[in-house]
Amino acid sequence: MRYDARAMPERYIVVGGGLAGLMTVIKLAEAGKHVDVFSIVPVKRSHSVCAQGGINGAVNTKGEGDHPDIHVKDTLKGGDFLAEQPPVRGMCHAAPQIIYLLDRMGVPFNRTSEGLLDFRRFGGTLHHRTAFAGASTGQQLLYALDEQVRRYESEGLVRKFEYWEYLSFIKDEQGACRGIAAIDLRTMQIEAFAADAVCLATGGPGIVYGRSTNSTINTGSANGRSYMDGAIYANAEFVQVHPTAIPGEDKHRLMSESARGEGGRVWVPKQKGDKRLGREIPENERWYFLEEKYPKYGNLVPRDVGSREIFSVVKDLGMGVGGEDVVYLDVTHIPAATLDRKLGGIMEIYEKFQGVDPRKNPMKIFPAVHYSMGGLWVDYEADGKNDLVPGSPRQQSTNIPGLYATGECDYAYHGANRLGANSLLSCIYAGMIGGPAMISHARNAAPKKGDVPASLLQGAKGQWAERFDKIYKMEGPENPYLIGQQMGELMVKVSTVVKKNPELDDAVVKIQEMKERWKKCSVLDTGRTLNQSATYLNQLWNMLEIAHLNLVASRLRDESRGSHYKPEFVLPKPKTSRPQDDKEFMAAWKARNDKWLKNSMGKWTSQGPSVLFQDLQSLKNPILAPEPRHYD
């Protein structure tokens, strides 16, 4: 797969072939552009396949009066207003059309008896707004995009570099991105590639937490490295912990929110340490704590709220099932046939990996790290009416000219907490506006890919070859995989559901120690074919950088907002049912927002992360004024 970089007139690079990357590719190819897509795994195996529950769009087919504007409100409120508003509105308004597009691509969405798309309920909304294909919606969506890209591939517009790993972007003297350096994972060959614009669609950094609901390839290494090279990483402290996952040795397998959307109920035995099997415990001896505390949203409160409640029932009250760190998620009251039709995929996962039939026995679940709201900072351009300017080169652009970001690796759409089924949507939407923005950038930019000096490419290639040569020679006593595991345990302990400043301070020191230990690692393997240890060592450093930034930003943000929760800094409960009626509460709430309703902007320095809190651009002229977030 070698080619002469100068032979072709215009070329774009997309790194990552999940939903976001593939949609970006499709938008570029549809405009007749040549695209190279890089991915560590065949794109069809990207993490997006794991998404279970569905994708949101206010199509309003159930006579509930749903509307994209209500979707906007739910999304902003769900994220406690820490998201720039115009892109969120753009996304929610495009959602129905995106679902139709996917339908036209052949996604086997579940149907109503009339043959129309069916919608289910998800957390943080009172509407049936989530289109779904069984309980493997992500797999079905990814395949649909993969098929469209394969079509462009067979037409010669797209080239795939699968089993290639992005190492860094290449910067010219003006600080603009002119291409990337990457390594062929099978031959360990390093190459530099020139491009007119580059988009990172490299997904989230779940593996920084060791075990999470994420795929093992979600190291966030590409994002961490780009941050080291000058891209701003925003809101790193916001990582979502999903309320319901099966705790596991190698990963925590998700039990999608759709289980609750279809009527699943969360409970614990009223009697502490009750040793009976879940199904033997009579109704009146069960405590449905979410339904009791949140009569309106019940089991479908937003994820941060759900995780905190479960965490507190188990850790503070010691009411976990059988004294263990688990609670019940119960779908046994739903007919087995319905479960198989609507939740088949996750029923199988539970049965296969736990050896217990969830149709007959309540499932044992616990919160697990799931999604990163934070990520590479990206810009947007809106007009006076807060509508995004179509084709503006600023959409999805990082602070590095020519470098774009789409999907979970960007920070843009979910604020302090993401609503279920909004991520697949944001990935696709970001790709839809990011692709055209790259084309505009290339059109406007003065230097073209054709005139990337060979020395720039050679330099990048040489630098990386040197770094890997050093890695191949590492023969210290430390095992990188062990450090990775310890980093994960540390992060889960101090930076998930409940954060405390002294623990965060401690953890920063520990991460710095791990960075020192990294230098004393052994490469474990000196082979030059698929040497996974060598590439892991490179990834591990980048993960340590993200962990470091997460801890510093978490430490600095002295408030509670969405997934970021510090018991020391919690607003008092409003004394009226409408928080707006409690003057004292509103004053405290406003003071908190004045200080903290800001993006944390992480900039890498050789001394460690520098974090600045910056006002949101769109709050000067907001679509919706922030309001207190409550779900009682």
Added chain:
Amino acid sequence: MTEKVVVRIERSHPHRWEEFHVERRPNANVISVLMQIQRNPLTADGQRTSPPSWDAACLEEVCGSCTMNVNGRVRQACSALIDHLEQPITLSPMKKFPLVRDLAVDRQKMFDALKRVRAWIPIDGTYDLGPGPRQAPEDQEINYVLSTCMTCGCCLEVCPQVGESAAFIGAAAISQTRLFNNHPTGRMNASERLRALMPEGGVADCGKAANCVQACPKNIPLTSSIAEMARQTTRQALRDWFFHDESKGSVITVA
């Protein structure tokens, strides 16, 4: 129940078998054991070795990465629970695909096969063109199952017609053809896909041994897909023979 897990792994570069003993953990599976080995790559006789290479991503049997032979049977390693496996556990790479290293192989030919059968819906564009065609829930249910194929390769590994050099396209791609031909829009290009299944290496090469359907971790009804596609290609071949279209180039004869 033994306290440790004994695994024998077929390694490459150079070819050898290595035995590892690791601590037994609750609910462990083959991938979690491979991860334990990574953290302490010592063979049973105390020799330092490189951690074995393998492919994995989702760890929940949906990405198709981690296919290998576990105790001589091809399957997804991530869902191979240690408690259900006889010890010593042997791990070896798939044999019907070019080896990359240790347990990792190159399945590019499966993706190429998807290109050959044009496994996509040829949409007009990504613009706002309104909803897709209506579909009965029954059709959705059939297509959904077909569409869960994760290109894992189990069906090819067990197929007597598939060899590293043999041309047979394999059950997965044939079943995908059925999926697209069963979609209201995809149907419009059914004949192109069928013609791709006619020449050597196409559906007629299947020996109907039905190994594939038993090996498929997604329970895809492969034999009924193959039967259905055999029927459709025969019909297509007859149609092509009767209405020989000069513009399409070569005449295609019935196999």
